[in-house]
Amino acid sequence: MSHRKTRLPGFGLSLGITVFTLSLLVLIPLSALVTQSAGLSLGGMWHALADRRVLAAFRVSFSTAFAAAFTNVLLGLVVAWVLVRYPLPFKRSLDALIDLPFALPTAVAGIVLTTLYAPNGWLGQFFTDWGIRIAFTPLGIVVALIFIGLPFVVRTVEPVLQELDRQQEEASTSLGASRWQTFHRVLLPPLVPAILTGFSLAFARGLGEYGSVIFIAGNMPMKSEIVPLLIVTKLEQYDYAGATVIALASLVVAFIMLLVVNGLQHWTRKRTGQD
Amino acid sequence: MNSTTHRQIVARQQADETPLVRYLLSLLAMAIIGLFLILPLVAVLVEAFRDGWQAYMTAITDRYTRHAIGLTLFTALICVPLNTLFGVAAAWCIARFDFPGRSLLTTLIDLPFSVSPVIAGLVFILIFGAQGWFDGWFAANGFPILFALPGIVLATMFVTLPFVARELIPLMQQQGAEQEEAAIMLGASPWQMWWTITLPRIKWGLLYGVILCNARAMGEFGAVSVVSGHIRGSTNTLPLHVEILYNEYQFSAAFAVATLLAGLAIVTLIAKSIVEWRQQRQWESASS
Amino acid sequence: MSIHVNQLTKRYGNFTALDDISLSIDDGELVALLGPSGCGKTTLLRSIAGMEFADSGNILLEGRDMTFEPIRHRQVGFVFQHYALFNHMSVFENVAYGLRVRPRAQRPTEAAIRQRVHELLDLVQLEWLAKRFPPQLSGGQRQRIALARALAVEPRYLLLDEPFGALDANVRKELRGWLRRLHEELHVTSLFVTHDQEEAMEVASRIVVMNHGRIEQLGTPAEIYDTPRTPFVSTFIGNVNVFRGCVRNGAFHSGSWRLPLPRTLDTLHLAEQNAYIRPHDIEILRGPAADWEVRIRHVQPMGSRYHLEAIPVTDASAGPGPETESGRIMIELTRQAFKTLALDVGHRVGLRIHHVHWFHGATTLQ
Numbered sequence A: 001m002s003h004r005k006t007r008l009p010g011f012g013l014s015l016g017i018t019v020f021t022l023s024l025l026v027l028i029p030l031s032a033l034v035t036q037s038a039g040l041s042l043g044g045m046w047h048a049l050a051d052r053r054v055l056a057a058f059r060v061s062f063s064t065a066f067a068a069a070f071t072n073v074l075l076g077l078v079v080a081w082v083l084v085r086y087p088l089p090f091k092r093s094l095d096a097l098i099d100l101p102f103a104l105p106t107a108v109a110g111i112v113l114t115t116l117y118a119p120n121g122w123l124g125q126f127f128t129d130w131g132i133r134i135a136f137t138p139l140g141i142v143v144a145l146i147f148i149g150l151p152f153v154v155r156t157v158e159p160v161l162q163e164l165d166r167q168q169e170e171a172s173t174s175l176g177a178s179r180w181q182t183f184h185r186v187l188l189p190p191l192v193p194a195i196l197t198g199f200s201l202a203f204a205r206g207l208g209e210y211g212s213v214i215f216i217a218g219n220m221p222m223k224s225e226i227v228p229l230l231i232v233t234k235l236e237q238y239d240y241a242g243a244t245v246i247a248l249a250s251l252v253v254a255f256i257m258l259l260v261v262n263g264l265q266h267w268t269r270k271r272t273g274q275d
Numbered sequence B: 001m002n003s004t005t006h007r008q009i010v011a012r013q014q015a016d017e018t019p020l021v022r023y024l025l026s027l028l029a030m031a032i033i034g035l036f037l038i039l040p041l042v043a044v045l046v047e048a049f050r051d052g053w054q055a056y057m058t059a060i061t062d063r064y065t066r067h068a069i070g071l072t073l074f075t076a077l078i079c080v081p082l083n084t085l086f087g088v089a090a091a092w093c094i095a096r097f098d099f100p101g102r103s104l105l106t107t108l109i110d111l112p113f114s115v116s117p118v119i120a121g122l123v124f125i126l127i128f129g130a131q132g133w134f135d136g137w138f139a140a141n142g143f144p145i146l147f148a149l150p151g152i153v154l155a156t157m158f159v160t161l162p163f164v165a166r167e168l169i170p171l172m173q174q175q176g177a178e179q180e181e182a183a184i185m186l187g188a189s190p191w192q193m194w195w196t197i198t199l200p201r202i203k204w205g206l207l208y209g210v211i212l213c214n215a216r217a218m219g220e221f222g223a224v225s226v227v228s229g230h231i232r233g234s235t236n237t238l239p240l241h242v243e244i245l246y247n248e249y250q251f252s253a254a255f256a257v258a259t260l261l262a263g264l265a266i267v268t269l270i271a272k273s274i275v276e277w278r279q280q281r282q283w284e285s286a287s288s
Numbered sequence C: 001m002s003i004h005v006n007q008l009t010k011r012y013g014n015f016t017a018l019d020d021i022s023l024s025i026d027d028g029e030l031v032a033l034l035g036p037s038g039c040g041k042t043t044l045l046r047s048i049a050g051m052e053f054a055d056s057g058n059i060l061l062e063g064r065d066m067t068f069e070p071i072r073h074r075q076v077g078f079v080f081q082h083y084a085l086f087n088h089m090s091v092f093e094n095v096a097y098g099l100r101v102r103p104r105a106q107r108p109t110e111a112a113i114r115q116r117v118h119e120l121l122d123l124v125q126l127e128w129l130a131k132r133f134p135p136q137l138s139g140g141q142r143q144r145i146a147l148a149r150a151l152a153v154e155p156r157y158l159l160l161d162e163p164f165g166a167l168d169a170n171v172r173k174e175l176r177g178w179l180r181r182l183h184e185e186l187h188v189t190s191l192f193v194t195h196d197q198e199e200a201m202e203v204a205s206r207i208v209v210m211n212h213g214r215i216e217q218l219g220t221p222a223e224i225y226d227t228p229r230t231p232f233v234s235t236f237i238g239n240v241n242v243f244r245g246c247v248r249n250g251a252f253h254s255g256s257w258r259l260p261l262p263r264t265l266d267t268l269h270l271a272e273q274n275a276y277i278r279p280h281d282i283e284i285l286r287g288p289a290a291d292w293e294v295r296i297r298h299v300q301p302m303g304s305r306y307h308l309e310a311i312p313v314t315d316a317s318a319g320p321g322p323e324t325e326s327g328r329i330m331i332e333l334t335r336q337a338f339k340t341l342a343l344d345v346g347h348r349v350g351l352r353i354h355h356v357h358w359f360h361g362a363t364t365l366q
Helices: A011-040 A042-049 A052-085 A089-098 A106-117 A126-128 A138-163 A166-173 A180-208 A209-219 A227-236 A240-271 B001-012 B019-048 B052-061 B063-096 B102-113 B117-129 B151-160 B161-174 B178-185 B192-218 B221-230 B238-247 B251-285 C042-050 C090-100 C110-123 C139-152 C169-186 C197-203 C221-226 C231-236 C336-342
Strands: C004-013 C015-025 C032-034 C056-061 C076-077 C158-163 C189-194 C206-211 C214-219 C243-250 C249-255 C257-260 C270-277 C281-285 C294-304 C306-311 C329-334 C347-351
Touching: A011 A240, A011 B102, A011 B117, A042 A052, A042 A240, A052 A089, A052 A138, A052 A180, A052 A240, A052 B019, A089 B251, A089 C110, A089 C306, A106 A138, A106 A209, A106 B019, A106 B192, A106 B238, A106 B251, A138 A209, A138 B019, A166 A180, A166 C015, A166 C090, A180 A240, A180 B117, A209 A227, A209 B238, A227 A240, A227 B117, A227 B221, A227 C042, A240 B117, B019 C032, B052 C189, B063 B102, B063 B151, B063 B161, B063 B192, B063 B238, B063 B251, B102 B161, B117 B151, B117 B221, B151 B221, B151 C032, B151 C042, B161 C257, B178 B192, B178 C076, B192 B238, B192 B251, B192 C090, B192 C206, B221 B238, B238 C076, B238 C090, C004 C042, C015 C042, C015 C056, C015 C243, C032 C042, C042 C076, C042 C158, C042 C189, C042 C206, C076 C139, C090 C139, C090 C231, C110 C139, C139 C158, C139 C169, C169 C197, C189 C221, C197 C221, C197 C270, C197 C281, C206 C221, C206 C231, C214 C231, C249 C270, C281 C306, C306 C336, C329 C336
Parallel strands: C032 C189, C032 C206, C076 C158, C158 C189
Antiparallel strands: C004 C015, C004 C056, C206 C214, C243 C249, C243 C270, C249 C257, C281 C347, C294 C306, C294 C347, C306 C329
16 A cells, blocks of 8 residues: 555655656666667668677677676575575675675776786686686686676575575475475575576676776677777777667667566566466 | 474474585585685785885875875765765655656666666767767866766766665655654644654665665776776776776786775675664564 | 535546545544445545545535645544554654644643643553653554554544554454543544444444445444445344345245235335345244244354354255355344253254345345
8 A cells, every 4th residue: 555645745846856867867868879879870770780890799798798697696596595594604794795796896896806817816827727718818707797796696596595484395305305306396496586687687787897897808809808898999989879889789689688587587476476 | 302393303404405515505605705705805905015015005195096086085975965865856756656657767767777887978978979969068168078077977876876766765665654644644844754754764774775876986987987088187086097007007006096995895895784784673673 | 523525536547446425424423434445445534634635526624625725734633554653753752743843833842742742641541651662562552652642733533544453353342442432531523444343333423334435324333233224234234144035926035935025015026136134133933933944053152142053944845945145044042042942953943034124226136
C-alpha cells in the first residue's frame, strides 16, 4: 500500500527537481549522441563501424568482459559462500574489503595492477617463467575487469545465500542426497537469478570500463584496444562523428545484452517460482 | 543433552560440507581476497615508498599535486550536495507518490550507471565542443565549459547522479508513508515533517549514498579525462594527475599520489561499514 | 461535530474503491466501517481524513465542505493500523508531537505540553512508559500510545484504521472494551474501520457494512443482525444457513423440502430464491410436528452454547434433499436445550424453523 495516492506535501517540488536535473544532465546529453549521429548517412555509419580496427575493438571488449564476468561468477560464488557460511578470522573486515573495487579510483587500480602483472612485476615474473604474459595483452584486460567486477557477484549472491532456509538442505540430506546433490539441486537453483544479475552487472561494467584497463592493456590496435579507448582516440583526432557512432553502437549493443540477460533472469525466476 | 537437539545437530552436520572441503574453500576465498584486494593495496604503499620517505613527501606536496587535491575536493564539494538534493527529491516523489511515468523515471535515474564513463564525457563534448550544439559559444564568450572546471563538474555529476537516489528509493519504499502521514495529521508543516520525521528515519541510508557518491566523485577518471584536457595545474584532478605522472615514468610519484586516493577508498570502506552497522541497528530496533 | 459524506466516488484505474457513497454520522457517535478487505472502507476513512482525494462527491464536517481543505484544518485525529509511531522519539515525544509542531503563536508552553502529555498517558494508563521508545513496547501498548498521540491535539473527530488488526486475539478483546469506555468518557465523534464483525458489534453504536465500494447497510448492531437488508449482510455478519431453492404455490422449495411462506411473500413466483436461516433460529424437536428431518453428524460444545452440524434425512421416494452451501445444516443450541434434549451424534431429529430472512428483488438472484 506504499503507493497509495496521498496528500503528502512536496510532490510538485520534488518531481520538478528530479525531472529538471535528469533532463539537463542525462536526457539532453544522451540525445545529443543520437542527433549527432543522425547527421550521418546510414552508409557513413556503416563505414565507420565496419572498419577493421573498430570491429577488433568490439571483439576485444566483448570477449574480455565476458571472460571476466564468467570468472567473477566462479570466484564470487566461492567468496560469498565462505563469507556467509564459514567462520573466518577478521570476517567483518574482509567482508568490507569486498567493496574496495567500488571505492578505489580506477586509475589507481589500473597502475597498481599493471605493476603487479607486468612481465617483471610482483606476480608477472612468475608467469613470465611459464612463458605467459599478462600485462599488455588481452589477459591483462581480463585481470583488470575481474578486479572491477568481483563485488557485483559477491554482493548480489550474499543476501540470497543468507536468506536460504537451512531446513531445505537438511530435508534434502534426510532424503538421502549427497552434499554435492544438495548443492546443485537445492541450493543452486534459487541462486541462479542472483548469479545472472551479478554476471550482467559485471559484464556491463566491463564493457564500459576505461580507467583500470588502459594502463594494463597495452592498447595495441587490433589486439588489445578496447572500445572506450577507441572512442577517446577518435576524439583526440577530432573525429567526433566516428567517436559518436562507436559510442552509440556500444550503447545499443550493451542495452540489447542487458535486455537478453533480464529476459533470461525473468525466465529463471518464473521457472523456479520466485516471481 | 536431550535427544531431539542432538538429532538436529547431527542432521546439520550431515548437511554441511566435510571439514576438508570447508578448509579448502575457506583457503580459496582467502586467496581470492588476498590476491585481488589486499595485495594491490599493499603494492600501492610499497611502490609509493620505493624511493624513500623524502621522495614520497616531495611528490605529495608538489605544487601540481596540491592543485589537483584542491580541484578534486572542490569538484566533490559542488557535485555531492547537488546530487544529494537530487537524490532526496527523486526518492521522495518516486517512493511516496504514484504517477504516470514513475517507472520510466526510475529507469532514467539508473541510466548513468550503465553508460561507459567515456561516453559520459563524450556527450558533453558533443554539446559544448567546437563542432557541438553550442559550437564553442560558451568558450568564445569567456565562460569555457570544456577543458575547464564546469565540464569536470558536469561529467562528475553525470556519473554520480544515481548514488543517493538508488540508496533512498528502496529504503523509503520499504519504510512506507504512514509516519509522515501521521505527522501531517498531527498538524506538522511540510518542513516540520521533513526535519522531524523523514530525515531522522533516512539519515543512515542518506549518509551511505553520500559516502559512495563522494568516493566516486573524487575518484572518477574516464569521464573527467575526456572533458578535462589534462591541463596541469589547471584542470588536473587527482586521478588524472596519477595518470600523467605514471605516463611520464615517475612511478613512485604516481604511487605516492595514488596513496591519497587509496586512503580515500579505505576511509570510504570504513565509513560505509559503520553506517551499515548503524543502519542495521536502527532497522532492527524498528522491527523488533 | 457531525460528518456528512455526499456521493463520494473514487477509482484506481479500473477498480472502483468507492461507488457513490453517502453517509451521515452524528456528533458523538462511535461508528464502525465494516467489510471484507478491498471493500473501500479504508479509502473512505482516508478520504474523510484528507489523506486521499476522491474523484467526485464531497465531505462536510460540521456542515462545512472540507473536500479541498488541507488536512491540518480538519482537526482530525487518525490512528493507523500499524500504529505509525515515530520510532526515533520517546513515547513522551510521540504524544507531544502534535503540540510541538503548532505555529509558535498557538504552541502551548513547555509546562503545559508536559501536563497535557501526562494527562493523556494517564488516560491510556501507560504513564510509566513515558521514557521508553516505541520498539520497546508491546503491540497493545503501542496502539494505546498511538491513540493518546491522536487525542493530544484535541481532535473533533477520531478516525481509526483497523485499530486492533495487528494484535493478538486476547489483547484485541481487552482493547475493544477499553475503546468503548474511552469513547463514553470523551464523546469524540469516532469512526473506525474493521473487517471483524464481532469487533464492530461489540464496540460500535452504529455499523456501516460495505462491500465492493458500496454501502450495503447502515444501522445499529441489532438492526444489522436481526434485519439484514441484503444477502451479503446476512452472510457477512453472524453465521447463516443458505438454502437454495425456488418459490411455488406459496411455499419455498429446496429439493424435496418445503417451507410455507409468510403471507407477504406468498404471491411471489421466483425461479430462484434463497432462504437465509440463522443457526439459532432452528429448534430441534424430538418426534413429529417438525418442518424437516436431519441426522446429527457433529457436536461442538462452545462453552455456554452448542454448535451442531446435521445432514438432511431424505426418503428415496421423496427425491433429493435440500441444497445448502456446505451440504450441512448449522444449528446452535443453548447448553440448557442441548442437555434437555440429550442429543448425540447419529441421532435422527426434527427441525422447526422459527425465522427466515428473505431477500427479494435483484439482489436475491445472485
